[in-house]
Amino acid sequence: MSTLCARGTVEGLPDWGRCAVMGVVNVTPDSFSDGGRWFDTTAAVKHGLGLAAGGADLVDVGGESTRPGASRVEEDEELRRVVPVVRELTAEGVMVSVDTMRASVAEQAVAAGASLVNDVSGGLADPAMVPVVAAAGVPFVVMHWRGFSQDMTSRAVYGDVVAEVVAELRARMDAVIAGGIRPECLVLDPGLGFAKQAEHDLALLAHQAQLRALGRPLLIAASRKRFLGHVLAGEGSPPPPARERDAATAAVSAIAAIQGAWAVRVHEVRATADAVRVARAVEGAAL
Template sequence: MSTLRGLPEWGRCAVMGVVNVTPDSFSDGGRWFDTTAAVKRGLDLVADGADLVDVGGESTRPGASRVDEDEELRRVVPVVRGLAAEGVTVSVDTMRARVAEQAVEAGAVLVNDVSGGLADPAMIGVVATAGVPFVVMHWRGFSESMNSRAVYGDVVTEVIDELRARLDAVVDGGVDPECVVLDPGLGFAKEARHDLALVAHIRDFDALGRPLLVAASRKRFLGHVLAKDGTPPRARERDAATAAISAIAAHEGAWAVRVHEVRATADAVRVARAVGAAR
């Protein structure tokens, strides 16, 4: 497993728990909108086995509208500060440079940008100056329009090529290449068949030479797989399927998986590690 500056060495696929400080997340919108509730949720995720906690204040579900910057700051920074004060390894999920900067000042040790630095031109400079790990996701546009961009000839090759271009861009912008984590962007400008193909080819991303974050938790493609009579289960009923993807990702060498419910995935990555060690 790769080691990243400022982060612990877990010796296996890490588990990133999600705290959505939003009223409109596709998965659990509104449940952790209050700062106190969000901090407690993060601590509960750690108790369940999360290695780090990803705090976000803007929904990126398909069709979601953007929240304004001041509101995102109001949602995110107190939660980051509260969790960091408790010794939690915190990442911030944001597309805005100012939010990333203030979150790092509040104790975040990783920036997770679903736009890969495309949404805010200042993001790359902020991350480079902070010297923290940076998750660069495959992204083709904001939530309002991303479904229309799910057009691929060969999804695996195209996502790898587009991620390579973003990796080059962030490094050219001053980010230490050893700080970059890549994310194939499951569910972002992807149909179910695209997501499944990317999961099936996780090892192909080794060609990029950087750790990989796999964020499949509760996403639409799992609903598609589990649908009965054409009706997918609700997001919160996809946690067993999420743990299955976590086990696959860990077995295939992913650096981390990002999930809403941690316990089953924490077990899954540990089993994957034990099986790998027994080879």
């Protein structure tokens, strides 16, 4: 079976005929990747429009940093950051996903026009999340997650990371389906960088077929993450800053696309938009 056939579709979202590109808008002052450049609502909206113009199929808006060690923000503050940006971007015709672990934020973002809920906890952080998403009938990203940012590094202990992530994702997928979310609305994310060391992230990327065997489309979110810094640095050298990892991100995007990922989530869109289109052309030539 070709990866084109294996990629899958998500109910309620377009079929782009290739790996989709999800651009990131962090409406936070403490993002690991951009240091709060888009914290202001006006700047965030402008950035989201720029990502869409540069080739993003969806724009993922988040108001809470999930970098290792990050503290949670208050619910009212997350709502203040996220909802106006979602509303303004959707008013401009941009397809938006909301990156949140809170049901209230998901609910208000969907009401403001968001088409997808991207929850890094897969509904574990807030018991109300699954019922809210089920009632809304929107697509839902279930990520592999072992706990909040403050202590996730200590949870990066695996005997067989691929088998354990697959098993934990399967259990979470079954739970959210039992909670009322239709299977056709689910996207799975192996959670690169979340309770994982560099060798774990690389192993998951190398064994994407085992993740796809769970039967739902995959979102790969490798953009600017620590494991790329380790790969680029080499032995004995410090990793380059996050914003100097975009070429490596585009390389992972091409690999993920060829292996059948449904979408890749990235901070810098243009290079990845080119990468997934080249991957689709190679894929088409092999049919």
